[in-house]
Amino acid sequence: MEAEAVVRAETAPMRRGTGGPARVTRIVEMRGEAPLLPRITATPGPGAEVVFVGGAAGPLGGDTLALRIEVGPGARLTVRTAAAAVVLPGTGEPARQSVEIVVADGGELEWLPEPTVVAAGARYESTLKLTLGRATRLLMHDTLILGRAAEAPGDAVVRWDITAEGRPLLRQQSAYGPAGHPGWQGPAGLTGGTVVASELRFPDIPGTTPRLPSAVGRAVCELAGGGLLTTVVAxxxxxxxxxxxxxxxPARERCQSITPAREARRTPARA
Structure with missing residues (x-):
């Protein structure tokens, strides 16, 4: 099976008399083929949200899926999936998925798909090419699960190629599963884990979100281009x-933050 989907978001003036911001994000192009079927969902604020629903099982071995996302200047777009994707064996060839995303100057994107599960005997190759313009914002999540419950892992190769403001931000490729490098489950790999989850924030602005420290099972990396990459293994x-x-x-801090507000409501106003 070969399938392609395209989503393009741009800003447009708010209709007169509706109030709110002067400009909002509109989906100006949206098309897809099973299993990549995009749907617009209601969301508060000036941004737009698209959810991909599965129109068929898979992806299966031998399938080739292509997805392109375009976020216009100043537009704000959130992309989700309705459920996890399960990669299953098929023809013996890998199931291949390529995602190309372009975020123009001043655009914002939240890329928040549900996990991808690679079943035993399946082969999965995923490539992500993401281009960010000037003054853009990005929040991206990616979760890969190797094998279903009580099942041996499949094989997966995942590559990210991300450019920000004309300069490389992140280039990485990882291979997991029996066909991967011999130490993929060792201390330099997943250390026995079967789930790899990543979060990429760009730019990383100190104080806007709590900064997690590196710990057992979690690596936090400041990127030279200004982003923050957090990867966990579990x-x-x-x-x-x-x-x-x-x-x-901590509970004590939560109590301290709640108590003054409660006391303020109980104290009668003075004339």
Whole structure:
């Protein structure tokens, strides 16, 4: 199977009399083929959101899927998937997926797909090419699960090629599974884990989000181009999600922040 999908977002003036911001993001082009079927969802604010729903099982071995996302100048777009994708064996050839994303000057993109599960015996090759213009913002999540529950892992090769303002921001390629390098499960690889999750923020502006420290199972890397890459390895998706999420404040701090507000409501106003 070969399938292609395209989503293009641009800004447009707000209709008169509706209030709100002067410009909002509109989806000006959206088309897809099973299993890449995009749908527009309602979202508050001036941005737009598109969710991809699975129109067929897979991807299967031998499938070739291509996705292109274009975010126009000043536009704000969030892209999600409705459910995890399960890569299954097919013809014996790899299932290939290529994603090309262009974010023009001043654009913002949140790329938040659900996990990709590579079943036993499956082969998966994924490439992401992302080009960021000037003054852009990016939040990107990626989760790869090697094997279903109580199942041997499949093979996966994942490559990212990201450019920001005309300069390389991140170039990396990782291979996992029995066909990967001999030490992929060792201390220099997944250390026995089966879930790899990554979060990329660009730019990394200190103070805007809590900064996670590197720890067991989590590597935090400041990129020379101004981004922040966090990668975690775990034995299950729930643990990987927790490792990526900032820890909540201690209970004592939460109580201290709540108590003054409660006391203010109880204290009667003075004339």
């Amino acid at each position: 034995t299950d998706a729930l643990t990987a999600t927790r490792l990526l999420a900032p820890a909540p404040p």
